[in-house]
Amino acid sequence: MNQQEQLEWVQLAKAGDNQALILLLKSIEPTIYKTAFYFMGNEHDAKDVTQDALMKVYTKLHTFQEKAQFKTWVQRITTNLCMDYFRKRREEISIEGSELPLTLNENLEEDVETRLILEEVIIEINQLSPALRAVMILRHLHEFSYQEIANALDIPINTVKSHLHRGRDQLQAVMNKRKGGVH
Numbered sequence: 172m173n174q175q176e177q178l179e180w181v182q183l184a185k186a187g188d189n190q191a192l193i194l195l196l197k198s199i200e201p202t203i204y205k206t207a208f209y210f211m212g213n214e215h216d217a218k219d220v221t222q223d224a225l226m227k228v229y230t231k232l233h234t235f236q237e238k239a240q241f242k243t244w245v246q247r248i249t250t251n252l253c254m255d256y257f258r259k260r261r262e263e264i265s266i267e268g269s270e271l272p273l274t275l276n277e278n279l280e281e282d283v284e285t286r287l288i289l290e291e292v293i294i295e296i297n298q299l300s301p302a303l304r305a306v307m308i309l310r311h312l313h314e315f316s317y318q319e320i321a322n323a324l325d326i327p328i329n330t331v332k333s334h335l336h337r338g339r340d341q342l343q344a345v346m347n348k349r350k351g352g353v354h
Contacts, residue, residue, distance in 0.1 A: 207221050
């Protein structure tokens with residue numbers, strides 16, 4: 172669904188069209204779950220955050236102003252919920268037991284290696300501070316622009332750039348240590 176269609180559904184839902192509201196919520200659920208999964212690191216917590224985010228979108232839809240992009244508004248809600256969850260828990264998040272999709276092609280060995288690298292990166296992203304993690308996920312998972320990230324997290328664009336730089340440096344340092352056999 173493109174941005175224009177989504178905006179039309181938002182307007183219809185705000186006007187009381189329940190079918191448009193259902194279609195809108197169903198359309199954003201996979202994106203919310205994807206963000207929550209990579210942020211939280213496990214399926215159970217990701218489902219909880221997804222449900223909370225969908226409820227918040229449902230109850231706060233009337234406050235959405237069409238000046239902003241809907242996807243940015245939804246990501247702000249999702250990211251804030253994830254960060255709130257971390258503040259409440261204050262414990263390390265693990266991806267043990269999570270299921271990352273494994274797409275099979277002609278080279279199974281390459282698929283497995285790619286999946287292992289992805290799992291390592293996710294583990295390391297989960298070790299970043301919530302602020303760095305949020306910026307990394309929005310930039311690299313959802314391909315948000317710097318401005319969209321700044322809007323979604325309500326931070327200056329220079330802070331976005333700084334967080335991305337710091338997050339990449341930290342990930343690179345950890346991955347280099349792993350390659351060198353140092354743990």
